[in-house]
Amino acid sequence: MHESKEQSALQLYKRLAVYLKGYWKVFAVAVVSMLIVAATMPLFGYLLKPLINEGFVDKNMQKMSWLPLAIIGLFILRGVFNFINEYCTSYLSSHLVQSMREEMFGKLMKLPSSYFSNNASGRVMSRVLNDANQIADAGFNVITVLAKDGVSVIGLLGLLMYLNWRLTLITFVILPVVAVSVRLVSKRLRRLSHGNQQQMGQMTQVLNESIDGARVIKVYGGQKRETARFSHSAAGVRRNNVKQASASALGTGITQIMASVALAVIIYMAAFEANKEGFSAGDFMSFLTSMIMMFDPIKRMTGVMQSLQRGLAAAESVFGFLDEGEEADGGVLELDNKPGAIEFVNVVHRYPEAERNSLNGISLTVPQGRVIALVGASGCGKTTLANLIPRFFNPTEGEVRISGTDIREYTLESLREQMALVSQDVVLFNDTVAGNIAYGQLSKVTEADIIQAAKAANAWSFIQAMPQGLQTEIGENGLKLSGGQRQRIAIARALLKNAPILILDEATSALDNESERLVQAALENLMQSRTTIVIAHRLSTIEKADNIVVMHEGRIVEQGTHQDLLKRGGRYADLHNLQFDDTPSESVQTAS
Known part of the structure; x- marks a missing residue:
């Protein structure tokens, strides 16, 4: 399996970028909106300086009249572009997940039979349903947070440097500590995310088997065993989630502690700076507010590491699946119908x-x-x-x-x-009787063709007795039908295909004598003038x-x-x- 082969974040993002082809205009709008939203934060911090100096210190009421309106206008601007950004991001991420799921399902249709023998169906389902969805975190939510909050932090740092470069230098002391803690936490989160995918796959597997085998579980009293299996899987997922949350919280906590230390030192140093000319009350208030406003973006940027690593681990899993070898088809000749x-x-x-x-x-x-x-x-x-x-x-x-x-x-x-295949383990789909008989060629055949195949398979009598006849829904894998009825639907499907080569794999085993007589008669109709291999x-x-x-x-x-x-x-x-x-x-x- 490819899951163990780790790919770098850059490689994963390069592969994810391919899915954005055709959506670059929407992506550009999202990025511009993101930047405008990010720019409003340092602008708000900057507006506080004249608000304090002109309004509260100099009592300049003329400036006080337009500054509150400017602040309202700033937040209206922020709200509008935040909505545009969120909408565009959601639009892009949902398209990404849909495209990825469709590609994975397409791959599923091309995998060799050996793949399904060696891989649990629950894990395969979990990859298509859960892992593809988690990629949205790596693809867009993380980009939004890192870009928007990153620009906000850079803008705020620029404002801080403009207001007082000496005090701002203190904030840079915390950056190496934050970087190291983020790196360590990221590695742990990536490992935990891989473990979580396996456990989610196990839980899906138990759930799938318990639904498919509901009758056997009831008859053999397996409820306690299956409940224990599910509880074990669910507990594994819970423990993993707690570990991820605690690792993420630890990284965020370290960042916040370092930021608070830096803030305390800055407040202390600012008291000395206030005695000097050129550092007014407005400067101090603007500096302090900008410093505090940096906390939330920094917190989100470190907190988003959990989503990032979970998303990257999911992307690794999905691309590992998409890189699986397909069923070899090196043939170039066409086999005719004789x-x-x-x-x-x-x-x-x-x-x-x-x-x-x-x-x-x-x-x-x-x-x-x-x-x-x-x-x-x-x-x-x-x-x-x-x-x-x-x-x-x-x-x-x-x-x-x-x-x-x-x-x-x-x-x-x-x-x-x-070729047509009729096996002991009949596979029927949660569709109508007609949909199952004409499976794969519903658009090519008429209702008369379906009825003729049903009659030849000795199935027409029981189909007519059903509530909606050919349009009756038969339930998952034909649970509403008896064994003999399901077998005859499968024979009707093979008859309708009218293939020259027929493979019958124990097609009459496990049937009562009456059903076997009807199925055997149907099979004799089916085998006429066909090359037939009967097991x-x-x-x-x-x-x-x-x-x-x-x-x-x-x-x-x-x-x-x-x-x-x-x-x-x-x-x-x-x-x-x-x-x-x-x-x-x-x-x-x-x-x-």
Whole structure:
């Protein structure tokens, strides 16, 4: 993972600046407004000098009449430009976050399957939702504070130098101490922010799993365990936030103590200066007010370090994610809609960090338009072999060919366009029945096409009985449907796609006999004149296959038709006898 690779603040800001292209006019308005607001502070400090000298010392009522109006005008000016600055900054930061989230989601769509195996979904969600939002702090809130308050402090220092340079020099004594404390606090805050991202990811993960697994938690009495997991994650986030707040408060506290010491010394020294000519009551009041007005900007500038480091840590996380390697697509050829035979040529595959190969030298041909079934015990490599065809991952050695060409030479889009997948773990979306059946091609098909696919999948009868028919919302992952209904919606989706290559990954497992009968009939409709790879635990579902491939520990141990393999009395016959001895009711159904 890239998170550990630290990038400098300058590098991060350079990358963030790219997102401002097209918004430079708004940014310019924000900066000008910022500078005008910043300039009003030293101007107010300067106006106090004539106010005290002319009004209170010399009793010049003519000047006293316009000075209060000037002060009101100054604060109206400040208010107007402060609003413009805040609006522009909010506009820019929200666009930045939106652009970043869209780019991250685009990256998410292009990541290889292995990324999702190695990274918790909660952390990925936290990056897109939380980290992208925190970048607004690093991008704009911090810039606003540092630029606006920085200009204010520089302006006030300039005024102080103008009023009395000797007294002003005392303020410079505190700057090295402040700089050191800010640097130390910043390093700690950056470390804590990285830790906070991990803990937020864990908390999101627990929350996500608890929502998805609500029924299992209830049945198995896992409420206490999940509550304890969530409490542990939430406590970690709380502790981290307290540490961040205390580190930030320490930095601010040191700054304020040093500023108060400097102020005390200045007041003491000012008493001596007052005896000299040229340092009037107005000078002293203007000097003292300007000095005090510097406290708030300095406090905000040191206090903003927490936001800055949190934002920079978030930016580091986001850019680390955006720098992840995308799914390799070096293909240039287009696979047409009449692909030839699928061939596995000496295919070896090993998952990263696995102790042994998941596939060991597989050579197999799946003729065009034929049905090939893969059977064997769990973990023998059936699903791995099927997953190589749509290139969810590539073989470690050997080749997978379609129409005699290595599939790596085809573009991923054209390769996957010719395939449909129906798996045991049906994935449905929180959408209508029609939206799920026509997923990915809703704009290309008519309602009549959807109904035809639903009828072929034996799904139309239950769809008609639903409250709004095809327009019925089915809930998250189809929770409002039964297992058999969800399976038939997935088959209807594959039928509507009408792809020439079909992969069925245990599509009828975990169904009751009635649902299996309906699903099996739908699958037979689906398999007609398609090159089909069927992965099955229930051997009753693949007796009609053109070729049954028996796998064991990543190798093909035998293959042939159902009858041939039973006569041979090998591993398939053993699996068949074992399964039908355990489930006599199924053998009766198969025999019928």
